[in-house]
Amino acid sequence: MELLVSETKLVSGSRWLLFHTVAVFAFLYLPIAVLILYSFNKDGVGGFPPHHLTLDWYRTLFADGPIWDSVLNSLQVAFAAMVISLTFGVPAALALERAQFPGKALFRRLVLLPLILPGIITGLSLLMLFNVMGTKLSLMTIVLGHGTALISVATTEVFAGLQKLDRAQEEASLDLGANYWQTFWRITVPNLKLPIIGAALLIFTLSMDEIAVSFFLIGRENTLPLEIWGRLRRGITPEINAVSTIIFVFSLVAIVLWYRLRMHGEGSADVGTEIINAGEGSAI
Amino acid sequence: MTTSEMAMTSAADTVSRAPLLSIRNVAKHFGKNVVLRDISLDVAEGEFLTILGESGSGKTTLLRIIAGFETASAGEVWMGEERLDRQPPYRRRVNTVFQSYALFPHFTVEQNVAYGLRVAKRPEAEIASRVKEALEKVKMSAHAKSKPSKISGGQQQRIALARALVNRPRLLLLDEPLSALDANLRRQMQVELKSLQREVGISFIFVTHDQEEAMVMSDRIALLRLGELEQVATPREIYGRPATAYAAQFIGHTNLLKAEVRGGVARCGVLMWPAAFSDGPALFSLRPENIRLNAAMAGAVRVRGKVRHQAFHGATELIRVECGDGMVLVVRTSCSGGALDEVELEFSPPDAVMVRESPERI
Amino acid sequence: MFSRAYKAAVTLPPLVWVTVFLLMPYLLMFCYSFWSVSASQTIEHSWNLANYGQLLRVDVYWQTLLRSMWIAARVTIFSLVLGYPLAYFLSFYAGKKKDLLYQLVIIPLWVSYLVRAYAWKTILGSDGVLNTLLQYVHVTKHPLEFLLYSPFAVVLTLTHIYTPFAFLPIYAALEHIPRNLVEASHDLGATPGQTFWRVIFPLSIPGAVAGATFAFVLSLGDFLAPLLLGGPSGIMISNVVVSLFGAAYNWPLGAAISFCMLLLVVSLLFLSERMEKKWSFS
Numbered sequence: 001m002e003l004l005v006s007e008t009k010l011v012s013g014s015r016w017l018l019f020h021t022v023a024v025f026a027f028l029y030l031p032i033a034v035l036i037l038y039s040f041n042k043d044g045v046g047g048f049p050p051h052h053l054t055l056d057w058y059r060t061l062f063a064d065g066p067i068w069d070s071v072l073n074s075l076q077v078a079f080a081a082m083v084i085s086l087t088f089g090v091p092a093a094l095a096l097e098r099a100q101f102p103g104k105a106l107f108r109r110l111v112l113l114p115l116i117l118p119g120i121i122t123g124l125s126l127l128m129l130f131n132v133m134g135t136k137l138s139l140m141t142i143v144l145g146h147g148t149a150l151i152s153v154a155t156t157e158v159f160a161g162l163q164k165l166d167r168a169q170e171e172a173s174l175d176l177g178a179n180y181w182q183t184f185w186r187i188t189v190p191n192l193k194l195p196i197i198g199a200a201l202l203i204f205t206l207s208m209d210e211i212a213v214s215f216f217l218i219g220r221e222n223t224l225p226l227e228i229w230g231r232l233r234r235g236i237t238p239e240i241n242a243v244s245t246i247i248f249v250f251s252l253v254a255i256v257l258w259y260r261l262r263m264h265g266e267g268s269a270d271v272g273t274e275i276i277n278a279g280e281g282s283a284i
Numbered sequence: 285m286t287t288s289e290m291a292m293t294s295a296a297d298t299v300s301r302a303p304l305l306s307i308r309n310v311a312k313h314f315g316k317n318v319v320l321r322d323i324s325l326d327v328a329e330g331e332f333l334t335i336l337g338e339s340g341s342g343k344t345t346l347l348r349i350i351a352g353f354e355t356a357s358a359g360e361v362w363m364g365e366e367r368l369d370r371q372p373p374y375r376r377r378v379n380t381v382f383q384s385y386a387l388f389p390h391f392t393v394e395q396n397v398a399y400g401l402r403v404a405k406r407p408e409a410e411i412a413s414r415v416k417e418a419l420e421k422v423k424m425s426a427h428a429k430s431k432p433s434k435i436s437g438g439q440q441q442r443i444a445l446a447r448a449l450v451n452r453p454r455l456l457l458l459d460e461p462l463s464a465l466d467a468n469l470r471r472q473m474q475v476e477l478k479s480l481q482r483e484v485g486i487s488f489i490f491v492t493h494d495q496e497e498a499m500v501m502s503d504r505i506a507l508l509r510l511g512e513l514e515q516v517a518t519p520r521e522i523y524g525r526p527a528t529a530y531a532a533q534f535i536g537h538t539n540l541l542k543a544e545v546r547g548g549v550a551r552c553g554v555l556m557w558p559a560a561f562s563d564g565p566a567l568f569s570l571r572p573e574n575i576r577l578n579a580a581m582a583g584a585v586r587v588r589g590k591v592r593h594q595a596f597h598g599a600t601e602l603i604r605v606e607c608g609d610g611m612v613l614v615v616r617t618s619c620s621g622g623a624l625d626e627v628e629l630e631f632s633p634p635d636a637v638m639v640r641e642s643p644e645r646i
Numbered sequence: 647m648f649s650r651a652y653k654a655a656v657t658l659p660p661l662v663w664v665t666v667f668l669l670m671p672y673l674l675m676f677c678y679s680f681w682s683v684s685a686s687q688t689i690e691h692s693w694n695l696a697n698y699g700q701l702l703r704v705d706v707y708w709q710t711l712l713r714s715m716w717i718a719a720r721v722t723i724f725s726l727v728l729g730y731p732l733a734y735f736l737s738f739y740a741g742k743k744k745d746l747l748y749q750l751v752i753i754p755l756w757v758s759y760l761v762r763a764y765a766w767k768t769i770l771g772s773d774g775v776l777n778t779l780l781q782y783v784h785v786t787k788h789p790l791e792f793l794l795y796s797p798f799a800v801v802l803t804l805t806h807i808y809t810p811f812a813f814l815p816i817y818a819a820l821e822h823i824p825r826n827l828v829e830a831s832h833d834l835g836a837t838p839g840q841t842f843w844r845v846i847f848p849l850s851i852p853g854a855v856a857g858a859t860f861a862f863v864l865s866l867g868d869f870l871a872p873l874l875l876g877g878p879s880g881i882m883i884s885n886v887v888v889s890l891f892g893a894a895y896n897w898p899l900g901a902a903i904s905f906c907m908l909l910l911v912v913s914l915l916f917l918s919e920r921m922e923k924k925w926s927f928s
Contacts, residue, residue, distance in 0.1 A: 031765035045768040048778035092660035118867020125671030148667040209758040373832040386830035389927035400834035
């Protein structure tokens with residue numbers, strides 16, 4: 001294989017490596033492609049080849065009341081969760097990056113734990129908390145669940161942004177007469193704009209898709225993933241394919257947007273990996 | 285004649301035997317950006333050649349083409365009877381000392397130095413003795429078991445050198461290896477490198493932007509500017525007989541005199557001296573140390589001037605003298621011990637060396 | 647550099663929230679695990695180790711846990727096998743296309759878990775796309791039953807979901823390897839293959855450990871894929887917990903299992919961190 005362009009020219013590339021890469025991408029995307037294809041299939045979710053292609057299922061979807069109710073619920077939850085996560089996640093990042101206090105190591109691990117911990121544990125422990133406190137399960141409890149679990153996302157994103165921030169700028173501000181609060185609002189926060197927006201976007205998307213924690217905390221009203229889940233237990237129709245396709249498209253757009261935002265400041269290797277490293281506590 | 289050919293005609297012919305390395309009409313561009321234009325250069329066996337140039341001159345690119353990390357857009361590179369540029373870097377009998385040393389962080393000093401030998405599957409006993417010898421040569425035997433992160437920059441540099449030399453390459457490439465060192469260490473390493481090269485007898489191609497370094501260490505200097513060779517000559521020749529205005533100014537200080545030659549006499553402002561060249565405009569380089577103060581030499585060209593500025597440089601002083609018509613000459617003297625005002629300057633006509641223009645290139 | 651008031655303002659709110667909504671729930675779960683449930687379906691706060699005793703004695707819990715670990719192990723291995731060469735290709739061979747390809751890898755990562763698990767369900771069923779395709783091209787006459795409602799389906803789906811997770815830290819580690827080390831290796835006579843094993847791979851081990859840890863921990867605790875695709879033979883430990891909080895109504899026992907899982911995960915993270923530090927050279 002003629003090697004593809006690279007700064008370090010590795011002469012004698014490997015055919016197998018390219019083949020493997022293509023195969024993995026196929027593995028990752030074919031199921032989704034099939035899903036999308038069959039959302040247009042008249043005869044159901046299975047069977048090959050798909051015969052009559054139609055938009056009927058999308059029409060059914062748009063007329064489906066409960067689904068749209070759940071979409072509305074999900075949107076409300078996502079916004080609220082976003083607010084909570086950012087409200088507590090941004091200061092948490094600042095605290096971790098700047099301050100020294102007893103129990104900091106424990107705090108750090110605790111904040112980042114929900115990222116790597118299976119959702120069931122976080123969900124169940126919150127369930128027990130609400131049970132003991134006598135709180136009824138509702139959208140509110142889901143908001144609290146998402147908000148708590150996703151603080152870690154806000155923290156890692158903002159933390160990375162803080163590390164990129166040139167301390168000298170803040171010192172210059174203090175030198176020129178601004179106090180700590182003014183410096184914070186005039187210098188620090190504007191520099192964190194991109195990471196915060198990126199975090200918001202990511203939190204919103206993750207909340208919309210979230211199912212593991214929500215599973216244990218729902219009351220009478222469903223979020224979108226849980227509504228779909230309920231349908232699945234009853235029987236599957238291409239309508240579910242249709243709503244899945246739409247979810248996929250929205251997620252795709254959101255993630256690409258988020259990625260573009262992050263690329264403004266860093267190389268691609270860092271994008272997303274603080275979140276992964278966070279589970280190890282090694283980024284922070 | 286091409287520029288390269290003209291640049292080489294003024295060089296002493298050191299390449300009388302068959303050259304070790306022959307760079308023939310090599311050019312390189314990255315997209316629209318032309319980095320090297322038509323470079324032809326021969327490197328002799330056992331020679332210490334420096335490729336000297338500013339950043340952007342293409343010197344690192346040229347080195348990387350020889351090492352094999354870039355392929356030339358045009359031209360060929362030969363080593364002996366075979367074409368070097370057709371081979372991947374791991375088959376060339378060429379080794380490189382990287383600017384950032386590039387020591388493997390997960391290997392000890394010893395393992396780093398042994399790397400090339402291990403890869404070549406040499407017997408362990410041979411590896412052990414050659415590595416020991418290499419470490420002794422660079423005076424790093426005591427640090428054999430250390431990791432690179434634990435030793436200083438200067439020490440890392442020596443290890444990088446040992447790692448390259450232990451493989452007994454036919455040619456060693458050094459990419460600004462001393463640029464990260466502080467001034468004193470740098471001077472010390474210059475001497476050590478030079479004597480090391482004499483000792484092992486391998487050809488060194490040394491890349492730097494520091495003209496003083498180039499003069500101190502090299503057998504020959506290849507001055508590179510914007511992708512073309514300005515001049516290839518020994519340090520003394522480049523200094524004493526610079527081929528172009530750029531060469532004259534880049535290496536050491538000089539006064540550039542824009543003169544008009546008519547009837548064997550060059551005229552520049554108030555200065556006039558015999559110059560056996562054809563009529564027309566000509567550019568002359570006159571080194572500050574070749575201008576004397578109040579010396580009364582025979583056959584010298586004299587001019588009076590007023591001292592505008594004196595700069596103390598330790599062993600010498602650099603004096604700026606205004607000599608009528610706004611012409612300013614820079615003069616180097618050993619310390620005069622006092623402020624000067626009106627002075628009489630003199631120089632011998634042969635010291636005014638004619639140089640070619642160095643046009644602005646895009 | 648920052649005043650105490652500022653520090654307090656910045657540290658206290660998250661500290662309080664995290665204590666209330668993270669630390670206390672875990673502690674509460676710990677407490678629950680010592681209680682028991684009475685015949686009349688109420689929680690009795692009688693402190694004892696009965697639940698843990700049950701875990702140790704009753705076979706089904708042990709077996710399920712081991713099966714879960716075996717499934718998680720397979721998912722981890724496959725994720726690494728798929729993810730590592732992918733990361734290597736992107737980092738060293740992809741050149742200008744690197745960025746685009748990277749986005750293509752992380753997109754599935756953030757697209758709904760449910761969507762992807764559901765997709766596999768529709769593909770693997772006896773009337774699903776794969777089976778009907780195979781029959782259509784006459785490779786098989788009857789649907790392959792093992793494709794769905796089996797551990798196979800769970801492993802396949804979880805591999806699909808967690809391969810990008812495994813990819814990310816490996817890619818990051820590979821990207822952080824200075825390219826001049828690769829050049830130096832070539833310069834010293836090593837072919838690309840030798841360079842990979844002697845230089846690149848050793849320096850990427852922390853990333854591989856991180857990737858393996860994520861894949862293992864996340865798939866171990868997964869309950870959705872088994873529920874959708876696992877069938878009776880594909881039940882994992884989390885499903886047991888879910889049923890204990892649902893139909894089987896024994897919160898304390900469920901809490902005990904959950905807490906054990908929590909401990910297991912935290913220990914794995916700790917171990918993994920130690921390993922990464924050991925293999926980190928920068």
